[in-house]
Amino acid sequence: MPDTRPNILFICTDQQRGDSLGCTGAGWAVSPNLDALAAEGALFRNCYVQNPVCSPSRASLFTGKYVANHGLYANGVPLAEDQRMFTKTLSEAGYDCGMIGKQHLAPCDTWRTEPRRDDGYRVFEWAHGPNHRALENDYHRWLRKTHPAIFARIFPDRGANENTEYSNQSRTGTPIDHVPKEAHYSHWVAERAIDFISHPRADAPFFLMANFFDPHHSFGAPQEFRDMIDADAIAPITTKPGELDEKPAPHRAYSEKSYSGTAPGFQEYTAEQIKEIRAQYWAMIALIDHEVGRILAALEVAGMAENTLVVFSSDHGEMLGNHQQLLKGPQLYDDLTRVPLIARWPREIAPGAEVSELVQWIDLPATFLAASGCAPAAGGQGASLLPLARGQAVDWRSWALCEYRYSGFATDPLIMTTMLRHGDWKLIVWHGEPACGTTRDGELYNLAEDPGELDNLYHRPEHAGQRRRMKALLRDAMAEAEDRSAPRARPW
Amino acid sequence: MTCPTRHNILWIVFDSLSETACAALPTLSAFRDSSLHFARAYAPSPEAGPARASLFTGLDMAAHGVWTEGVALPGRETTVAQRMADGGMGTWLVGRRQLAGASHWTTEHARPFEYAQFDWAHGPLHRSRQNAYLAWLEARAPEAYQEIFPAQPDPDATEISDRQRHALAALPEALGFNSWVGARVCAQLSQPAGGANCFGVAGLVVGETQGGAPNPHIPCETVDAGAMRQADAALAAMLERLDSTGLAERTAVVVTAARGALATSRGPMQDSALHVPLMIRMPGRAPRRTEAMVSTIDVAPTLYALADMPPPRRIQGRSLLDGTPRDWALSRLRSPDHRWQTALCMDRWKLVVTHGANGRAAHDSLFDLTEDPGEASNLAADPAHQDRLEQMVDRMIDARVALEDRTEPRIAKF
Incomplete structure (x- = not known):
């Protein structure tokens, strides 16, 4: 009997806001391929990640668990050995698995090479980022071979770990961001993905995760893509005078400096510079879109488009000047927590579906496993999105949770925040003792009336009832999110 | 030895x-x-x-x-x-x-x-x-x-x-x-x-x-x-x-x-x-x-x-x-055979939350363990104790966060 299981192609970008595509509200975006992908499949309007920075969010993806249960609570913490990745399950079920680009399930600063895990991949072409000088950076190997002059110009030495925070410190794009597109990291991801798709194993469906580093800062793109963006057409930043006065105090610090005081902050840029950053951000998205178009075309050429589940998403967002902030951190605005999510599978999902339910990143591995016919992961806490994508009536959780546990650069005292979205409401708790030494505070937004999250209702007496109801729901959601996967082998 | x-x-x-x-x-x-x-x-x-x-x-x-x-x-x-x-x-x-x-x-x-x-x-x-x-x-x-x-x-x-x-x-x-x-x-x-x-x-x-x-x-x-x-x-x-x-x-x-x-x-x-x-x-x-x-x-x-x-x-x-x-203690009941409950004891106060489930709303009990060690008088509905109740709810959420598993060491900045 022929294997009718679908291929799964997961295209994942890094630091891409949920509202950054043409089909999600950015009329100025150049995203024809992704907009078409959404039109041909299902577009999820409210997808939330479980943590607003890379490594914890990706650990939730690979394990299907909330942050507290996989234990990778901060960048720089390795994912424990006993945490199983869904790719291992797919591989054991006969899938031919590959990973290209950035993964980040282990510390990657200085020159660290991310170690292989029991991950199930046949193909593992790893590069933490375009400026990351690990000797095993596969993008650099490729660049050295295909564009030796460019490589020699940008990286004239044999590697230097002072480059570690080079792109974090950079106020503009770095040289590697502006190389011609044929030499760009995003092009390399697409090249290698196309190669993987074009050489399928005859006897096995595939799972491929193609990880773009864009539109992660530093903010720079090849000139031909910058030329596609009309900076004047981009909406102005979302803020209001005195905004920081009604937000929890750490917001001001994250406006003055990014990354817990270690990287340039919004307030160190002129309005003109912020405008250019935003233009470069959408130029990066235009580049991603171009390269995604090439990958999808290769899928078409290989005759596999019909029975391939293509999912496009991102590990978290980017403040991008909104709320007078840049990059990411403990802020749990939609800017950071809501990401794009598109699922196309012509054989199963009707074109043009739109899903407004609150879905979470932990639902993605459950979706991949369900599509492949695998049993749900032990300890997995998400649910397959396929019923929602098919428009089926399904009993769905009414909330989304995002938990920051000094996950970005640490501060003293440590900062922990938790977001609960429910209906039109959003509660953000800035934790205090006994969780951490920060002064306890909160944010409450009505997203129906205030989608930009400008008016913090937390301290307004007329909203005390709503605030308390959201706290009661948060207690229930946190209890629900606990790990009860250990088998109850005996009744007592 | x-x-x-x-x-x-x-x-x-x-x-x-x-x-x-x-x-x-x-x-x-x-x-x-x-x-x-x-x-x-x-x-x-x-x-x-x-x-x-x-x-x-x-x-x-x-x-x-x-x-x-x-x-x-x-x-x-x-x-x-x-x-x-x-x-x-x-x-x-x-x-x-x-x-x-x-x-x-x-x-x-x-x-x-x-x-x-x-x-x-x-x-x-x-x-x-x-x-x-x-x-x-x-x-x-x-x-x-x-x-x-x-x-x-x-x-x-x-x-x-x-x-x-x-x-x-x-x-x-x-x-x-x-x-x-x-x-x-x-x-x-x-x-x-x-x-x-x-x-x-x-x-x-x-x-x-x-x-x-x-x-x-x-x-x-x-x-x-x-x-x-x-x-x-x-x-x-x-x-x-x-x-x-x-x-x-x-x-x-x-x-x-x-x-x-x-x-x-x-x-x-x-x-x-x-x-x-x-x-x-x-x-x-x-x-x-x-x-x-x-x-x-x-x-x-x-x-x-x-x-x-x-x-x-x-x-x-x-x-x-x-x-x-x-100076605080969090206790949980997560038996599948019982309604879930969480209790926080802190200072003289004890908050017991019975979690919402299957359409049944959550409900709270607040006790003053100094004045009322027998827990006879639930203050959660008392208008005079609403701020105290919310403060205990805040602390319970923070205590829950404090007990999350963060035992894996952070060995690098990212």
């Missing part, structure tokens, strides 16, 4: 005993007055399995993963006894352990190299073929044994009849379970230690079920008065043996309970079910009573401190000897 530790440790673990019940026991109350007494110690769960897993690992249920009765402590965790043995101490256990489900007369195994001597018995009415107490009883008093258990146990017929209960209760004191525990501990204390210090666990059983099946409708139990008296006498025998052998001068004695016991019909989060005895008698340390609130997840790190051993990386409690008690 050089011994890195300063003390022997005798750790007496009651199954179900409330702090308030100790006063009725003469030996225990005298011991309490001669020890470092934590008068406000709380268990992390009213269920025995999760609470014992916390006691033996220093981890909250959020980390050790034993979320309800019948769940075994996952293999990734290391118990205090394993580390003590690893550190060169002579380890032994007498009586109950309960780090795995024990229903259907299940035998519980020690972990590799956990106990050099493992006199395991879940309770007098637990008919595992490896029940060391019943083997002892059968050898010591065959007629009495035959009267209680005339036939070989059928693991599918785990009912204990009233006749059996009465026959057990009618045993002479010296043949009772806790007397056996006491006698075995005394025998261990009298053995030459060969230069190594010992880490001994005495698992006393005073709960009404006596190792038989618990009531499925109640996640907690009451105590058996006879078993309590016997346990107190066993404690007296153990302390006497420490004195008579001269071991008392270099032995730390820790007494606690995995969980409390029901005193009223107010449900499993009532104070008596969570508020447990916690007493530490150390050679050369003056007795002291402290009202600081602590959790029994702090016991394991305290044992490491007593043994002069560094705590393992995977631990969440903090040593009770370091002078900075946590």
